[in-house]
Amino acid sequence: MESNNDLPSLFISYYSKFTDKDLSLVSFERVFGGASRETFRILVKDEVGSEEKLILRRTQESSLIETSQSTEYLAYSAYQGTLVPVPAMIDINEDEETLGAPFMLMQQLDGIAASPFTPDAYSPHEEELGEQFWSILGEIAKKDINDDFINQFDNATEDPCWKKELDKWVEVIKEDSLSIEPILDAGIRKLYEKPPKDPNKTSLVHGDYRNGNFLFKENKITGILDWEMAHIGDPLEDLGWALSPIWSWQDRNKPAYLIDRQASLSIWEGSSGLTIDNNDLKWWELFACVKGMAIWISAGNEFKTGKNVDPINLFSPWIPGDIHLEIILDILEGDLNET
Amino acid sequence: MKPEINIALMNAAQEILTRFSPLIEDEYEQSRLNSWGALILISAMKFNQSYSSLVKENNNIINWLTKTKQIYSKELLREIDQIQVEEGLEQSILDEQNQLLRAILVKAHKEVDSMDDIDVKKDCLKLLREMHSHRKVSDLIGLLQPADS
Numbered sequence: 008m009e010s011n012n013d014l015p016s017l018f019i020s021y022y023s024k025f026t027d028k029d030l031s032l033v034s035f036e037r038v039f040g041g042a043s044r045e046t047f048r049i050l051v052k053d054e055v056g057s058e059e060k061l062i063l064r065r066t067q068e069s070s071l072i073e074t075s076q077s078t079e080y081l082a083y084s085a086y087q088g089t090l091v092p093v094p095a096m097i098d099i100n101e102d103e104e105t106l107g108a109p110f111m112l113m114q115q116l117d118g119i120a121a122s123p124f125t126p127d128a129y130s131p132h133e134e135e136l137g138e139q140f141w142s143i144l145g146e147i148a149k150k151d152i153n154d155d156f157i158n159q160f161d162n163a164t165e166d167p168c169w170k171k172e173l174d175k176w177v178e179v180i181k182e183d184s185l186s187i188e189p190i191l192d193a194g195i196r197k198l199y200e201k202p203p204k205d206p207n208k209t210s211l212v213h214g215d216y217r218n219g220n221f222l223f224k225e226n227k228i229t230g231i232l233d234w235e236m237a238h239i240g241d242p243l244e245d246l247g248w249a250l251s252p253i254w255s256w257q258d259r260n261k262p263a264y265l266i267d268r269q270a271s272l273s274i275w276e277g278s279s280g281l282t283i284d285n286n287d288l289k290w291w292e293l294f295a296c297v298k299g300m301a302i303w304i305s306a307g308n309e310f311k312t313g314k315n316v317d318p319i320n321l322f323s324p325w326i327p328g329d330i331h332l333e334i335i336l337d338i339l340e341g342d343l344n345e346t
Numbered sequence: 347m348k349p350e351i352n353i354a355l356m357n358a359a360q361e362i363l364t365r366f367s368p369l370i371e372d373e374y375e376q377s378r379l380n381s382w383g384a385l386i387l388i389s390a391m392k393f394n395q396s397y398s399s400l401v402k403e404n405n406n407i408i409n410w411l412t413k414t415k416q417i418y419s420k421e422l423l424r425e426i427d428q429i430q431v432e433e434g435l436e437q438s439i440l441d442e443q444n445q446l447l448r449a450i451l452v453k454a455h456k457e458v459d460s461m462d463d464i465d466v467k468k469d470c471l472k473l474l475r476e477m478h479s480h481r482k483v484s485d486l487i488g489l490l491q492p493a494d495s
Contacts, residue, residue: 037374124487187448190474193455200459256487318381325388330484340471346464 011037014047014106018063021105022051022112025098029054039319044076044235048115060115062094066108067315076101076109081159082237083113085211090146092116092230118222118229126257126264128218132226137265138274139228140221144249145278147231148210148242157209160239167205168241173198173294176301183301183308191300194335197342198294203241203287210242217254218263243283246275247291252337253299253330293338296331303328355390359383388483399480400440407447410473411454414466418457425450 015035023030033050044064052058066076080099087093094113101109121128129136166174177195214236222230250268252259262268272283307324309315362383370376392399411426418426429450435443451473458470 036372039374039377187445187452189448189452189455190478192452193459193471193474196456196459256484318378318385322381322384325385326483326487329478329482330487332478333482333484336471336475336478340468340475343464343467343471 011045014065017106018047018049019051022061033058044079044111061097062113062115063106063110064113065106065110076111078160078237079235080111081156082211082213082234085150085152085156086147086231089150091143091150092228093234094230094232116222116230118224118227120219120222120232123217123219123254123263124256126255129223129264132223133261133265135226136223136228137263137271140218140249140263140265141271141274142278143221143228143231144213144216144245145275145281147213147216147245148275148279148281150211152209152211152239156211157239160237167202168209168239168244169198169202169205169290169294172238172240172244173297176298179301179305180297183305185304185307185311188300188332190332190335190339191297193339194293194297194300197339198290198297201290203243203290204284206241206243208242208281209239212238212240212242212244214238214245214248216245216249217251218249218265219254241287241291242279242281243288243291244294246272246283247288247293248295248298250288250292251295251299251331252334253296253327256330289338293335296335296338299331300328300335303331352390355386359387359390362386384486388486391486392481392483397437397440400437400444403477403480404440404444404447406473406476407451410469411447411450414454414458414469417461417463417466418454422450422453422457425453 015032018035019030019032030051030053033052035047035049038046038048045067047063047065049061049063050058051061064076064079076099080096083093083096087095094116097112097114099111100106103109173195180191180195213231213234215233216231220231220233221228222232250262250271252262255262255264258264260267262271265271275281276283303324306320307328310317310320360383362379367376367379367383370379408429408431411429415423415426429447432443455470455474458466461467
């Protein structure tokens with residue numbers, strides 16, 4: 008793979024050819040964006056001085072989650088021109104010669120992304136953003152998908168949605184665990200013991216829908232990002248992930264640091280046209296912790312084995328990993344107290 | 347008397363997070379530095395406790411397994427009986443012992459889960475909560491506001 012030092016010149020050469028214009032680079036900076044691609048924010052200028060803002064997502068040699076680039080592209084493409092705001096796609100390239108690794112290019116949307124760990128990130132617009140956040144998630148779930156579309160995703164098996172996803176993440180945990188974690192084991196056992204019903208309607212699941220993964224400008228959500236874990240599955244999966252207390256750890260009554268849980272669920276039901284089964288949602292909320300743990304464990308493994316020594320890979324298993332274990336314990340204790 | 351190294355590390359972490367990091371304009375490099383600041387803070391806070399926490403956790407597991415051993419299968423009982431308690435172990439040996447004990451605890455919890463005894467189930471979760479509290483850093487998230495990604 009080309010080093011990041013060569014990337015700006017490779018990029019401008021590629022994009023000038025792609026657009027058949029004489030372009031120059033105004034800025035080229037790396038930003039955090041998703042677990043499996045390097046993300047760059049780029050500004051280019053043509054011969055008459057018109058500027059264009061772009062986002063480049065390039066596959067990393069080593070990434071937390073092995074995901075197909077085409078899956079992400081497909082997901083972005085599926086929601087063009089809908090109520091789900093997504094950036095317009097410009098190109099997808101699977102070869103390694105052009106920029107040293109497969110990449111996707113898209114237009115940059117207005118707005119900023121907040122950290123999922125900052126409680127007042129959306130102040131004073133929590134109400135309006137909350138309404139949109141849960142409503143957009145409902146729109147994602149509502150989208151009708153046909154068999155042709157489903158077949159383009161590589162997770163099509165006969166297994167129920169819950170099992171496909173749980174097996175996948177448990178496998179990651181088995182492969183990457185550096186130590187034995189009894190709380191996580193107990194959570195996994197609980198999930199296999201009492202699975203949810205298969206949904207009446209399968210949906211395109213975003214896979215990482217949460218605060219931090221959307222762009223906003225004042226009181227408006229301008230883009231839903233990071234679709235790299237998109238797959239076909241149970242719409243409650245996204246809901247369980249977005250509701251996870253890890254994303255509102257310092258104010259657990261307001262999921263995603265937006266609005267209260269009951270209001271969030273009502274908006275989602277209204278927008279998706281689906282009815283939530285509380286027991287099934289509970290299962291997906293515990294699943295969210297196990298999936299989170301798989302991601303944090305995988306990050307720790309990347310660091311420890313020297314495959315990717317980005318400090319975020321060391322940070323992840325510490326604090327986010329610790330939080331998810333605590334949530335698993337809370338759920339297990341809550342269940343036991345109910346019996 | 348020299349200042350304690352963990353106090354020095356805590357100060358270093360605070361300087362990184364509050365003084366140096368805001369000076370970096372590159373968003374990605376700033377995030378990396380923040381992550382390091384957070385990790386230095388965690389290691390400073392856990393510096394003095396890691397050995398004693400491990401000893402305490404191992405003792406808690408052994409005590410709990412011993413206290414409840416009449417409820418387990420013969421195979422598990424054999425494993426529990428083979429646990430040897432040694433004192434003054436090096437940290438690396440203590441770590442290995444901890445992993446062995448955790449593996450036995452997972453098996454024990456699995457057997458407990460298959461029983462109808464709510465009290466022993468609650469007791470097992472209480473032990474897990476206690477173990478988690480020895481390593482808990484989740485409450486640091488508030489201290490590390492600039493240090494997330």
